[in-house]
Amino acid sequence: MGSLPDSDQTAALDRGPGKPRILLLGLNHQTAPVALRECLAFSPEETEAALDALSHRPCVREALLLSTCNRVEVLVTCDDPARTIAELESFISEFKHLPIEDFRSALYRHVDNDAVRHLFRVASSLDSMVVGEPQILGQIKAAYGAATHLRTSGVILNRLLHRTFFVAKRIRTETGIGDHAVSISYAAIELARKIFGSLEGRRVLLIGAGEMAELAVEHLIRHRAGEILVANRTFAHGVALAQRFGGQAIRFEEIDQHLTKVDIIISSTGASGFVVVPAQVSAVLRHRRNRPLFFIDIAVPRDIDPRINRLPNVYVYDIDDLKGVVEENIQDRQQEALKAERIIDEAVLRFSRWRQSLEVVPTIVALHRKLELIAEAEIRKTLQGGEEALDEAALQRMASAMINKFLHDPTRFLKSDGYHGNRQELLDLIRRLFDLDAR
Numbered sequence: 001m002g003s004l005p006d007s008d009q010t011a012a013l014d015r016g017p018g019k020p021r022i023l024l025l026g027l028n029h030q031t032a033p034v035a036l037r038e039c040l041a042f043s044p045e046e047t048e049a050a051l052d053a054l055s056h057r058p059c060v061r062e063a064l065l066l067s068t069c070n071r072v073e074v075l076v077t078c079d080d081p082a083r084t085i086a087e088l089e090s091f092i093s094e095f096k097h098l099p100i101e102d103f104r105s106a107l108y109r110h111v112d113n114d115a116v117r118h119l120f121r122v123a124s125s126l127d128s129m130v131v132g133e134p135q136i137l138g139q140i141k142a143a144y145g146a147a148t149h150l151r152t153s154g155v156i157l158n159r160l161l162h163r164t165f166f167v168a169k170r171i172r173t174e175t176g177i178g179d180h181a182v183s184i185s186y187a188a189i190e191l192a193r194k195i196f197g198s199l200e201g202r203r204v205l206l207i208g209a210g211e212m213a214e215l216a217v218e219h220l221i222r223h224r225a226g227e228i229l230v231a232n233r234t235f236a237h238g239v240a241l242a243q244r245f246g247g248q249a250i251r252f253e254e255i256d257q258h259l260t261k262v263d264i265i266i267s268s269t270g271a272s273g274f275v276v277v278p279a280q281v282s283a284v285l286r287h288r289r290n291r292p293l294f295f296i297d298i299a300v301p302r303d304i305d306p307r308i309n310r311l312p313n314v315y316v317y318d319i320d321d322l323k324g325v326v327e328e329n330i331q332d333r334q335q336e337a338l339k340a341e342r343i344i345d346e347a348v349l350r351f352s353r354w355r356q357s358l359e360v361v362p363t364i365v366a367l368h369r370k371l372e373l374i375a376e377a378e379i380r381k382t383l384q385g386g387e388e389a390l391d392e393a394a395l396q397r398m399a400s401a402m403i404n405k406f407l408h409d410p411t412r413f414l415k416s417d418g419y420h421g422n423r424q425e426l427l428d429l430i431r432r433l434f435d436l437d438a439r
Helices: 006-013 034-040 044-055 081-095 112-125 135-149 156-176 185-195 211-222 235-245 254-256 278-282 308-310 317-384 393-413 423-433
Strands: 019-026 059-067 071-078 108-111 204-210 226-232 248-250 264-266 293-297 314-318
Touching: 006 278, 006 293, 019 034, 019 081, 034 081, 034 314, 044 059, 044 081, 044 317, 059 135, 059 156, 059 235, 059 264, 071 081, 071 156, 081 112, 081 185, 112 135, 112 314, 112 317, 135 156, 156 317, 185 211, 185 293, 185 308, 185 314, 185 317, 211 226, 211 235, 211 264, 226 254, 235 248, 248 254, 308 314, 314 317, 317 393, 393 423
Parallel strands: 204 226, 204 264, 226 248, 264 293, 293 314
Antiparallel strands: 019 071, 019 108, 059 071
């Protein structure tokens, strides 16, 4: 059973208790504004308390709670999805002290295969605000860690979450969904890597303190960039930012003398005119000995005079250049997402087959137990005659009696008139079940 239109939801889910069902209820950046998501977000401490409370709800068998800045989702197994949906809505309302009417319209409700598919898509970042972002998988692993710690996950959710991690890893490995930069700051760093090959040890000068420039520096640090200098018109602000990145603050007037030493310049000021002009750069080129100089201009209006790009071994990229890279990469990711969807479809089918296999386990156990009881009774009967009775004829009589009792109920059923289905199909099934036509 998949996700359901709101109009058909209650009627279609209104079934009595049966095999464990998988239910996912939640909201995300597509269905709820940030103000509502903030109201319903669960802190780590609240998550533990919520899981403990959920585990005591009679309609919930297993439970996991995922809460990030972009989504809040409750994943459970249950007997009756319709009843459990109502229970979860009431639970969220009571826990967060918010009327159900304030958030019910923002909720999505997925059942069984569609719940599995949704979780696979979320973990693979196909449902993220930025397709391909890697953070969500770590957040799901943390949510699962909390569930296992509190023992609110069981056979089904354990299997589902391990399968989820496998699918997400496979998508990362077999598709290029995370290969292309889709943020301005990250796109800038990817361009720098193409120019320098490796960013390890490269010196960076940060001019200004814009948010995107700071993000770019964070990416550079992850790529093991070297010394970081910070130049800001307000020196105290520059000192504070330099300390944050383990760098060194310089005064704005010192920019020229450091152009000789640095490899990458990220500029994001609020200046009305150019902060760096061709004359400043050309004056230091001889001292740089053909070492490349890379400018990332994320300011609007621009900080770096675009004519600098004409100088040898100097590269200037402004925000429009970076946006073009991002747009191309988003299209590339969308193409890779199609491959990922195919992998997910296959994984959902396999997980569904595993769940279906669980349905036959009680029958197999009962069949084994019945045969064991028959065998035990016949063995006891044979042993009552003493050791001298255990001759070949006695053992054959015992085996014959066991076979007759094993087959008594199936034989009676096959010969009776109580079966109203296609008798030939039934006979074919039994022949396949016991491999009677084997040669």
